Amino acid sequence: MATIYTHIDENKRKTIVIIALFIAVITAIGWFIGEYYFERSGISFVGFALIVSGITGFFSYYNSDQIVLAISKAHPVTEDQAPNLHKLVDNMCIASGLPKPRIYVIDDTAMNAFATGRDPKHAVLCFTSGIIQGLEKRELEGVVAHELSHIGNYDIRLMSIVSVLVGSITLIADFFTRGMFYGGDRRRNKSSGNGVIVLIGLILIILSPIIATLIKLALSRNREYLADASAAMLTRYPQGLANALIKISKDPEILEAANGATAHLYISNPLKGNSNWMASLFSTHPPVEERINRLLQM
Numbered sequence: 001m002a003t004i005y006t007h008i009d010e011n012k013r014k015t016i017v018i019i020a021l022f023i024a025v026i027t028a029i030g031w032f033i034g035e036y037y038f039e040r041s042g043i044s045f046v047g048f049a050l051i052v053s054g055i056t057g058f059f060s061y062y063n064s065d066q067i068v069l070a071i072s073k074a075h076p077v078t079e080d081q082a083p084n085l086h087k088l089v090d091n092m093c094i095a096s097g098l099p100k101p102r103i104y105v106i107d108d109t110a111m112n113a114f115a116t117g118r119d120p121k122h123a124v125l126c127f128t129s130g131i132i133q134g135l136e137k138r139e140l141e142g143v144v145a146h147e148l149s150h151i152g153n154y155d156i157r158l159m160s161i162v163s164v165l166v167g168s169i170t171l172i173a174d175f176f177t178r179g180m181f182y183g184g185d186r187r188r189n190k191s192s193g194n195g196v197i198v199l200i201g202l203i204l205i206i207l208s209p210i211i212a213t214l215i216k217l218a219l220s221r222n223r224e225y226l227a228d229a230s231a232a233m234l235t236r237y238p239q240g241l242a243n244a245l246i247k248i249s250k251d252p253e254i255l256e257a258a259n260g261a262t263a264h265l266y267i268s269n270p271l272k273g274n275s276n277w278m279a280s281l282f283s284t285h286p287p288v289e290e291r292i293n294r295l296l297q298m
Helices: 001-039 042-071 085-098 129-134 137-152 157-183 185-190 197-215 222-237 238-251 277-281 286-298
Strands: 073-075 103-104 113-117 123-130
Touching: 001 042, 001 157, 042 103, 042 113, 042 123, 042 157, 085 103, 085 137, 085 222, 113 137, 113 157, 123 129, 123 137, 129 137, 137 157, 137 238, 197 222, 222 238, 222 286, 238 286
Parallel strands: 103 123
Antiparallel strands: 073 103, 113 123
């Protein structure tokens, strides 16, 4: 239990650090906008960037779950529409002592699931139709317990906020890449001595995606091991989740709704085909084989 409480406290600290890092990156980009696009007015734009990044961080904290669900094309399901799924969630919520989250479904044959929300009282469980249809009861129970563990451990707040902020940084970097290389000639000709500013802009463009990746990597892979272990404790049947992970890992279907900003949310990496060592190095998910082995040893 000490490990779980330590993990929860660490997640709360990381949430603050990541939002602060996001504000710092956006502020730097705001300074560059003023310097490069508006005749050396970088300082003036720093205040504007701080306001924008602060609003974005605040909005992400309270609305990240709805943004993620919209990106994932998920829709809510009632007890009448999915009675067996609701019953599994009800049972696991009783076992874990957590309030029942809202339940959403993505209409996709790929097998996957994730949890999102800012805290246990405002949580969502989301499943693909493929995982609901493809897993047996004890296997799906293990998946439900795993995702509820993410909710109880406050992983969901950190992971959901990261999805929105990382997506924002990536979009901004892409915008400046296009602006500098396709619309910057006139600006470069208008003012002399822009070399240093351009160099700083290039560094920001290069570093922004790297920073976004590092933010995602800050979501320690240990969170998946801890959620797996917590799920095994809840169900008293580690084999169920292990079997589920085996089936999910062997599923060849690509989840169309997933992307680089949301992939870390899922129980298993939804972006298939990235099995080289570099992809493994920068993956926010630990190797599924190791997760299965740990479960089977319990």
